[in-house]
Amino acid sequence: MSSEAEERNGAVRLFDKVCRALRTGDVEALCAYSLSVAGFPEGVDPWLGSPWLASAVEADNLATVAWVLGRGADPMAKSAGYTMLQQAIECGQNNRVAIMESLIAAGAELEQYGIFGYTAVHLAAEQDDLEALRFLIDRGANLHAPILVDPYGAEWCRSAADLAKARHPEGDVCRWLAQEGK
Secondary structure (H helix, E strand, O other), rough: OOHHHHHHHHHHHHHHHHHHHHHOEEEEHHHHHHHHHOOOOOEOOOOOOHHHHHHHHHOHHHHHHHHHHHHOOOOOOEEEOOOOHHHHHOOOOHHHHHHHHHHEEEEEEOOOOOOOOHHHHHHHHHHHHHHHEEEEEEOOOOOOOOOEEEOOOOOOOOHHHHHHHHHOOOHHHHHHHHHHHO
């Protein structure tokens, strides 16, 4: 096996071990990795080149997200174009709202643009995630923030409300928007 392949395999094994500790909340292991893995937890993983915080968010363990944030991870980081707030929504797991709360408390901005020229509120509307959408709006997110890139090639698709109508016209978000007169 070439040294490049060995290095890649080592990075994959390390990534798997750290992600297991992030999922299970093994703080002892996380502390050990913080001493032995360059850039952990505030930097990026050596395999995917994504912020370790993105892996913590995806692991859906609030305690480990708080641990990673507490050690200097940037709540404004992006992974494959996704903001950390978008990452929480995209993963769509049980703790996504509590994780978004931690990210916001650590400095994540509600109006940060990420993938597709969306903010987190756009992604929540597109995915018909009413719980996440209402949480973000309650924290001050702008339901009518413009989309920077038109994902459907139609000028009418300019806001989170437009996305909800385009993707899920009978969905929870559209019903709530109609009920609220938004």
